[in-house]
Amino acid sequence: MPSQSVSSSLTADVVVLGAGAAGLMCAATAGYQGARVLVIDHAKKPAGKVLMSGGGRCNFTNLNTTPAHYLSRNPHFCKSALKRYTPQDFVELVERHGVEYVEKNPGQLFCAESSKEIQRVLLTELEWSGAQLHLRTQLEAVQPRADGVLLHTSLGQIDAGALVIATGGLSIPTMGATGIGYTLARQFGLEVLPTRAGLVPLTLHPEHKHLFAPLSGLSCPVAIHAGGHTFTDDLLLTHRGLSGPAVLQVSNFWQEGQEVSINWLPDLCVSTALRQERQQAAKAGLAAWLGRHLPKRLAATLYEEITLHHDPLPARLADLSNERIDQLANHLQNWVFKPAGSEGYRTAEVTLGGVATEQISSQNFAVQGLEAVRFIGEVLDVTGQLGGFNFQWAWASAVACGRSF
Structure with missing residues (x-):
């Protein structure tokens, strides 16, 4: 004692x-x-x-x-x-x-x-x-x-x-x-x-925070890259930003002002998978395809984000060109953003x-x-x-x- x-x-x-x-x-x-x-x-x-x-x-x-x-x-x-x-x-x-x-x-x-x-x-x-x-x-x-x-x-x-x-x-x-x-x-x-602060959640700027905050509590496997290092593990969406093992790991290498890249589908080659889907199910749409490979609420959010920041998508995969498929694949597998910051020492593990x-x-x-x-x-x-x-x-x-x- x-x-x-x-x-x-x-x-x-x-x-x-x-x-x-x-x-x-x-x-x-x-x-x-x-x-x-x-x-x-x-x-x-x-x-x-x-x-x-x-x-x-x-x-x-x-x-x-x-x-x-x-x-x-x-x-x-x-x-x-x-x-x-x-x-x-x-x-x-x-x-x-x-x-x-x-x-x-x-x-x-x-x-x-x-x-x-x-x-x-x-x-x-x-x-x-x-x-x-x-x-x-x-x-x-x-x-x-x-x-x-x-x-x-x-x-x-x-x-x-x-x-x-x-x-x-x-x-x-x-x-x-x-x-x-x-x-x-x-x-x-x-x-x-x-x-x-290290091993710490990252926060988002208002435009991304507005997009993902409603999904707070949702988790999925990703590959995340910053500061020359990539980690494949679970990402957790929070009402302030991004957490989970993958994000905490990469936070040790991220520096203020740097960009972070997320591969939302680390187990897929998206361009190949979309080409195959276009051939096998030509009437299917991208939203339905995303919903089969990601948590449905996240799939809907990413689809919404794609439609906001890109030219209108055709309803059918059959109407997507190879070039457009490659653009979509890059967007989903190299989703680049700049964090607003980290949550700091308040929640940092180290x-x-x-x-x-x-x-x-x-x-x-x-x-x-x-x-x-x-x-x-x-x-x-x-x-x-x-x-x-x-x-x-x-x-x-x-x-x-x-x-x-």
């Missing part, structure tokens, strides 16, 4: 700032190494984002994790930690705690019942390791010293041998996210790369950018020239794709750091 004791002067070998996934995992790991560990966090409860992740079931790892699933200016940085603590290592941990899990999409592991199970694992490990947790605790200042760091907190002063900063990013501020990790990094002379890794050790996550200060998890410029990769980075970076004490 979280410690409630308050002292004007505390000592610890390691203070972990942040009681999220990475912070709790690191604290328990360091505690098992024999270190005296304190975890401090301003939040009212630990592992808040763990609880809400994966629709309340926590996609806690991905069995197919590779360094290629991560975005960073320094793409080699994540390799060492990911190699030393694998998805199977975390699976073995949750199995030891009796957590039942399911594999939804290939490699994506979720709790069978509730993400509370992962919170329970982390807090149990923390208790067993001897580490102490102090919630509702404010960090006021950090002073590096020759033999460690002196922390000024609402608990009082803490004399620590090392400080691990596991404060996460800016996403979901209602769960307590702040930029304190970036502030501390700058205090220690580190470069902080520009941050932006924060892109952050503390540059060039001055961080990939072995123990210490700041070069300042061994007593470490950065782990999402606060660093390492961002995973959707599907459990960000949790695996939290576990791997935490364990690599924690084992070094």
Whole structure:
């Protein structure tokens, strides 16, 4: 249980700032190494984002994790930690705690019942390791010293041998996210790369919003392309814009002002299919054909959009020329639009950018020239794709750091 004791002067070998996934995992790991560990966090409860992740079931790892699933200016940085603590290592941990899990999409592991199970694992490990947790605790200042760091907190002063900063990013501020990790990094002379919301829904301009908002809640498979990357997965229409796994994935690569392309029929060659339909059912119309290949309300909306922005369509496919069929195929399989923006940190699952890794050790996550200060998890410029990769980075970076004490 979280410690409630308050002292004007505390000592610890390691203070972990942040009681999220990475912070709790690191604290328990360091505690098992024999270190005296304190975890401090301003939040009212630990592992808040763990609880809400994966629709309340926590996609806690991905069995197919590779360094290629991560975005960073320094793409080699994540390799060492990911190699030393694998998805199977975390699976073995949750199995030891009796957590039942399911594999939804290939490699994506979720709790069978509730993400509370992962919170329970982390807090149990923390208790067993001897580490102490102090919630509702404010960090006021950090002073590096020759033999460690002196922390000024609402608990009082803490004399620590090392400080691990596991404060996460800016996403979901209602769960307590702040930029304190970036502030501390700058205090220690580190470069902080520009941050932006990642794995986030995209919003639409009024003309497209008006078109699709009535379809809110409808989902279908698409191939979506932006920033040189294409993802094939489900798209979800919302009253503000576009969401779903495909959109969240591509949002990591989309930049403000860029166009996005959607293939509404990724499993078809539309031009070939329409030519065949014209030959076999000449009296059929495009609207009926679309209704057989897409959700009917979406088919009707896309047909309406085609008729609004193109020359009038003939009633029968038989009256469509090859050139017109090719134009329609391109419209349906390369539907280009410019998002109004994203929903921002309010709903983003991760924060892109952050503390540059060039001055961080990939072995123990210490700041070069300042061994007593470490950065782990999402606060660093390492961002995973959707599907459990960000949790695996939290576990791997935490364990690599924690084992070094």
